[in-house]
Structure formats: C-alpha cells, structure tokens
Amino acid sequence: MIVYEATKSEFLNDVFHDELVNNICRNYNAKIGRINEREVRAWDNSMQYMYRVLSDHEIPADAGVAIEFKIPYTSKRVDFLISGKQGEKNSVVIIELKQWKSVEKISGKEAIVKTVINRNLVETTHPSYQAWSYASLIKDYNENAQNDEIHLYPCAYLHNYIYQGDYDPLTDKVYRYYIEQAPVFLKGQAKQLRDFIKKYIQYGDNKENLYKIENGRIRPSKSLQDSLNSMLKGNPEFVMIDDQKVIFEQAIYLAKEALRTNTKQVLVVTGGPGTGKSVLAINLLVELTKQHMVCQYVTKNAAPRNIYATKLKRDFRKGVIDNLFKGSGSYIDASLDEFDALIVDEAHRLNEKSGMFSNLGENQMKEIIHASKFSIFFIDERQRVTLKDAGSIGEIKKFASEFGANLTIMNLESQFRCNGSDGYLAWIDDVLQIRETANADFIGGQYDFRVFDNPNKLREEIENLNKVNNKSRIVAGYCWNWDKVGQTNPDYFDIVIPEFDFKMSWNLGNTATWAIDENSVREAGCIHTCQGLEFDYVGVIIGDDLRYEKGSVVTDYTKRAKTDTSLKGLKKMIREEPEKALKLADEIIRNTYRTLMTRGQKGCFVFCTDKKLAAYLKERYQKSNKYETNEFFMSMVAEEKEKY
Template sequence: MPLYRGSVSSIRAKTANGSLVPTLTEQFRHQIGHRPSPSEIKSWGRSLDVLATDLDEAGLAEVEVLVEYQLPMTSKRVDAVLCGRRPRTRHPQYVLVELKQWSSAHLLHDSETVCVLEGLGERLHPVEQVRRYCSYLGDFAAALSTSPSAVCGVAYLHNATDGDVGSLWQLEPDEQGRMFTSQRRGDFLRYLQHRLAPESGADVADLLLSSVIRPSKQLLALAAEEVQSREQFVLLDEQQVAHQLVTRAVERSLRANTKEVIVISGGPGSGKSVIALSLVGELSRQGRSVLHATGSSAFTKTLRRVAGQRAPRVKEMFKFFNQFGDAEWNSLDVLICDEAHRIRATSSNRYTPARLRTGHPQVDELIAVARVPVFLLDEHQVVRPGEIGTIADIRAAADRVGLTVREVDLDGQFRCGGSRLYEEWVLRLLGLEPGGPLPWEGDDTFSLGVAEEPSLMEARLHQMLDQGYGARIAAGYC
C-alpha cells in the first residue's frame, strides 16, 4: 500500500503547486497513525521532485509511481516503485528506487554491505538495501512469482558525486541493485529508458497492488533445502502423529477445497517447535504456501537465525501474529502459529496503521488467512496480560465460521531429562494443577538443585563443562 499513487506528470504537478508533501503527510498520518518526522517530510520535498524531474526528462511522464510503497507483511517501505512495461517485450516491469540525500559516505572497515554516514552512524549499503527489497517483493507478491526479472532496483544518491561515496562502489552491482550519483544522472536516465516504455503503467501498478501475498515457489524450495536438511528435526510418537495430522489436512483442503483448524498442545519440551519447523520444511518441499508465525520477538528472531543461517531469504517466512490483519482469506495453504498461547485479543497496538485497526480478534485473522491454520500451544505458558491463546478461544473462533477443529495432545516429555516427576512438581508449585505444592522427593534419572546466586550456578555449570558435559543457562522475565 503506497502513500500516494500517480503518474510522473501528476507528481510533477503536485510538486509544482506544493500539494504533494501535504498529501503524503496526511496519508502517512492516516495509514501509520502518527505524523512523519520532520526529516522525512523534508526528504519527500527534495528527493521526489528530483526523481519526477528526471523521469519526465527521460520521456517517462506516464509511468505510474507508487510513493512510499509498504512491502507486504512488513513495516518496511520503498521510497518509490516505478510501474511500467519493458520497451521491447511489453512485459510488466517494476523499478524499486531508494532515494538518498547523502552528501558523503564510506564503507565500514571490513564490510562491503555496511556504510558510515558522518554524524548519523552506520547504515546498510543502499544497493544492498534495495536488492533485499527486490528479493522480498519477488518472494511474496504472487503476481511476480513467475517472472522474477520483472523487479529491479536502484539507489539514487542525487546529492553525491562519485568521489563523495568512493568506497561504496566496491559492492558489485547486479540486476536487482545498482547505484547512481548526481555525477551519473545521464546513466540513470538511460537505465530507466532501457527498462520502461514511455506509456502508462497504471495497469501494471494494478497488477502489483491486487496481487495475492504468499511465499513464492523459489522461496519454498529454498526453505525446504535449508530447514528440512537439519538432522535435529526427528519426530517421535505423538510428534509424528501431529505432523501427519497436519499434512493430511493440507491434502484434504486442496483436494476437496475444504478448510479446517489444527490444535497441537503440549507442555514445555514436548517438541512443539520441532514439529513446527519440520512442517515448514516438509510443506515447502511439497510446494505448499506456508508461513510460520509467533507472538514473541525473541523467539521469532531465534527461529529466523536457525532456519535462515545459510539462506537469509528464508528468514522472511517467519512472521508475527499481528502481520495478517489485511491478508486475504485462504491466501496461504498453511499458517503455523507457534507459541499460540501468546495470541492477543486484537492485533492493534500503538504502532498499528490506522487502516489496520479493525478491532477483529487476532485469532480470527490467523484462522482466515490459511486453508489449514495450525496452532501449537501450552495453555500454562501465557506470559503477559492480554494474551488469550487457549484451546477454548481457538475453538470458539473456529465455530464462528463453521470450521472443524482437530486436536493432538503431545503426551511425550523431551526436556528436563524426560522427568515427569519434575514437570508435575513445577505445575503444582506454580498452581497450574490442583493439589498445592509438594516436597521434591527426587527422581533416579533427574537432579534438581537450587543456587543462592547466579555466579554459584555458573561456577557449577563450568565444572560440568570441564568434565565433558553439555551445559547452558536459560533465563526469562516470567
């Protein structure tokens, strides 16, 4: 969703009469929920005028421009997306433009993708920035899934000369990312003329803005290779039962055009996240459109690091619960909601754009977006006030739209040394099961100890490491 959409000629007209920046400011306030910063307002007035003037001079006055286009399911925005057709093939073409008012910058020592701006600190290299935007858009806009070459990107440093940003040229350009300065304005105009025909691009913009949002086949293939190849995803007993329940539900949904809800519940260490990652890998291998979502920033970032260690693009398949408010009904085959006990009443918070403040229950949004929404949860692990993820809540939401709910309870215990006694002792200690606390009487295969301060526990764990054991510290604010 852009802040403004119009032809180059309309942008030039609005720039001339002084109405473009007020229009962008008002749309920003309406969509995002607060006013843009003074620096952002100032940059619109300067950079967009430069871009529109250059496009007009290149004979591209009828090309359609999406100003401040928000990438799907993320808060990131592209300064401008130029929409048109290739001069020879007539195929749709999208040029993503990042406009920089930098007057000077240099690469960070020992890095090709991080640069330093005087007084402003470190920034991602603008070519790397726009290259990632191109990759992301190609991965999630279904309209582009069969033609990845339809998207290319440029960083236009219109206030800088080549010498002002000398070291930034060390990053090699490619079709999805290249850089131009004021000194290379002529090259920039020829680049645009080579990629965009001098005619209206309104229909091409329509195609992008109406596109279904889902992961592309290329991204799914990458996820299958990256995620499923990991040996630790070995499923046992009820874990395999839950995995098979989901894959059968997906087959039914596609074969018979049905929709159903799967709930997988289990305590700490029962393997819920192992199932979730295994499903991401398996369903990606099958070419199913699948995303993973949680309500925890730390957990999602950890999963992104684990699952996308060798293929950074895979990280984008890991989302947050509040990112599906404007997604289309059944736009995904599967949405895997891990730690679903952290579902909130609604997706709105102080950062939610005004257009997404629907007031709809968050669980309704999660159910709506996929043919098979899968919820993995532990009802005892609600962390913060306002989190309402329970089996009863999910059932009620499914009932509202007439959907079947299938449940699996993970009876196995794979953490805490597999000690059922310890699990029961903790649940009773915390009042999560009736009967009150019990004295710890021990378990032949499990040892429990209490340290009076963290340093003593750390020293004990170092002793274990010295003896050849594995050891770690886990901590949480709850």
C-alpha cells in the first residue's frame, strides 16, 4: 500500500504549492488511520530536501515517486521510492529519510546504533541496514518484483546530520557491509544522492514499477526458500523424529487443505517440556515457506524468537529472515486470512490483549485464527507463568468454532530433554506437588540431578561444564530485583546471597541472545529469558518464594521481586477474589520452577535459599536413586535367569 504516489513533476509541483503534506495526510487517514503530529513535521521537513534533490532535469519528469509504502505483512513503511529504468532494466531507488543529528556507535551488536528518537536516547538499527532490509523484504516476498526483475537500490539520507570526519560513528567500519549495500548520504551531500538516483533512474516509467510493487502477489521468493532450507540442513538440532514427523506431515496436509477448500484449519499440539514442540515449529516454518506459503513463527516471548532466528541465520546476514519471526501482538490489525499459516510456539503464553498496558486488540488467540488460513498452536498449559498468560486449549476451541474452523488436536509424547526421561518430568511434578504421579520415586534414565548446599559450588560446576560447548546456564526464580541501573553492567550484582558471599548479575538487558552468548554463563537468566529454550545443563537458584514447611512444599508470592511483573494485578485480585488469586499465584510459582528445572537435557543442579526445601529435595532424590539401583539389580537378575 502506497500513501502518496505521483510522477516527479507532480511531486515537485505539490511541494512548491505547499500541497504535498495535505495530500499525504488525507491519503494516510483514509488508508492507514489517524496520523500523529510528529510525522507531519517530519514530512514537511524531509520533503523540502527531496524537492531540492529531485530538481534536476536529468532526473526524468515522468519517473514515479512514492511516499510511505507499507510493506505487506509488516508494520514497516518505506519513506521514499523513485521508479524508472536504467537502460532496459526496471529500477526502483529506496530512500530511508532521517531527521537525526547525532549517533553513537554500538559495538557487539550487528547493525545497531544509538540516537535520540522522540527525545529519548534509544538503540535502533543503522539507517543503511533499515533501507537494505526493506529492499530485501520487497525482493523476497513480492512476486512482481521477482518475475519482472525489478532491481531495487536502497540508500539512506540524513539531511540534518553533519559528517564528523574519519572517526564518524555513523560510517564506522563495523557498519561497512550495510553501507556498501545501501549508501548513506549526509547533510551537504544532496549532489551525491542526486547522482546515485540518476545512475539508476535514467528514463521515466510513469509509475509503472510502483504499480507492480504495490499490486504484486505476496509469495516467498525461491531464493528465500532455498536459503531457509539450506540453513535448516546445517542445524542438526532441528532434525525431527518419531511423533514429531507424524504431526509435521499432518500439519502440512491441513495447511494445504485450508488453501484447497478455503476453510480455516486450526491444529493444537500439546506436549510437555522437551517433547520437541519448537523443533517441529521451525521445521514447519521452513517447509511451508518452501511450498510458497506466507507464514510466520509467533511467540509472545522474544527470547526463543531471537535464538532461533540467530541459529537459522548462521552465515546469512541479519534481516534476510527477520520478517519470519513475530511477537504475538502483531496481528491486531491484520485482515481476514492475510497469512497462509501462523505457527504459534509457547501458545500458553498468549495474552487476552496486547500492548504495553494490555489494552489493545481483542484476544491474541482470536486475532491469530482470524489472520491465518491455517494456524497451529503448540501448548503446555502447565507452563503458564504469569497472571497475563491466557493461552488455553479451551479458548482456542472456542475461537476456532467462532470462525467455523476445522479443529485438530494432537499430542507430542517423545521426550528429547532430561536424557529422554519421561520419569524425571513426572518426578518433578510430584516433588513440586503440582500433581501426584504414579512414579513419585523414579526418575529413570541417567539424568544428572544434584542439590548443592553452596551456590558458589553450583556456579563453579556449571561454568566448568559450559567450557565444553557453551550449553550450560544458570537461572533463578524471580526473587531478586532486576535493577535498572545494572541492566547493562555485568559488574552490578542483582542476586546476592550474603551467607555464602554469592553475587551474580541478572542477564544483561542489551542482549537478545543470552542463551547462546559466549560470556553469559556469568549472568543468571530468569523464566522470561529461558522459557522455550534448552541447555545441556541448567543450574537453578530457588528463592524464598518456594519453601518446605510442615511436610509440604509451599509458595509465597510476597517474596517475589518488586521488578517482577509476572504477578502484576494480584493484589487487586486478592481483594476481589482472594481464593482464586492465591490459587493462581501458587500455580504460577510452581509452574515457574517446573519450567526452570526442565531446561537441561543432561542435568539439573539446584540450590535452595530455604534449607528445609534443599533437605526435602535431597531426600526425594535419594529415594529415587535407591529405587533405580534396585530396578537395575532386579533387571540384571532377570537377565541372568533367562540365560539358564
């Protein structure tokens, strides 16, 4: 969708007569919605600069000009496009316009800078990266751009930014790759930008290429499909086996049926920790994209999105597949059946409403089913860990019925975590008194479970194990504040246990990939940074919100940190519905530790601030260990008897 389009001569005329911004505003209100004053000021300012750049007779009068092109299936809008021809080739120049006056370089993060936006100093993408990524999205998803070989030439124009010489942070060598893909032009470089445009727009096209881009059918390009496929082949952790493959084939069948019969299909996949829900989700994302379907991987929690995107990228540049990974609040304004498929991981974490204040939209489950022809929800209702977590099989059923969708429910049973031990998961449920299980005293397999009396010893063991392959991490219950002052400082210690002189920082706020970062073994993760992810070994620090008293495991919501928003709204609920509120808080705390204690594939090490809880866990494990030894002995005797 394009907000404003014209030929170059019409654009110059609109600017000269002060009609351009009025025309943009009218079209914006009609096509997108209410406009804010900041954007109006930005247009008024930037378009004066573009007027001067395009006031050159060598730029064809009938070249196409578009302002605010909304890229389909995203909230992103391209600031300025110029279309025409370079010889016989169809050409479109993409210009990202910025009002910026200063920039700070950010090391250790690809294509990220810091600048003032809306009076706040924030981290954002480099302008060259922005322009390049927009061009990549159009190229990868617009069928007309692919079939008609429309060549896209991105650049950025910071008309208020004064060049600072050889050490200018904006043009630092760390951004070289993206600047080479999309040159950046600064204040006083209007001539260079004009020359860049003239190089690719030699003849006018009377807006023809703009029309093709705006009306092109949206389909993933062959190159994107091939890239995703090769990325997946290079990641052995995404190989499917057993019931994963069965559900995978059923999901592909349902996705095709949704398209063939024009009937919505909803698939719900249940499964506990380590049953391979995320592996299946990623494989479906790749396969459906390969089959020319427009699909996205969706989670509320950013941590798994960032990790999987990073793993899939490997040697591919950032941004090529970023549009495939989305937050659960992305579908508020989506139209009916806008997507072929939406793949929802961690569906138990979905909220009723979206936005910072949970006041946007109607219901995330409903919005996802509305927006997609085929939707698949991976869910484990025992992993709901905040009061806002509203994802449930019952609600999905209700909304599927509302839309007349065919509903299928399947279950993942095979265990790929905890050394393949279903027994450990049942044992944890019984130990934490979440539910009684038949094998209360049997872990099974060779799972390494240990209770440490000293958190420093636990940390030492995890750090040693991490040296093998960077797949061991420490996590903790949210009983210590995540102080803002230390969120980017690894030397600021949030978690302090004075009795043992133990100090540790929560995971830093300036990384999106804590789970795989090289040095983050020295930082503790919380439920929000590790849910949906797994490690070889996990060390869990259990805080005062979980204790052992009078023969029972008890929870105490008052021991949660003030900065934890998991139980936000609980006090009000206690006043209104005290029994329900306390039951919910109890479930959330137990579910949180269940989730933390099932992140390890090979082992889980625990330290408890409550000594009685530590003694209880040791006793339960010793019983289990004794039972397993007896089981082993009896099986050996049985084998010997069979020989004779």
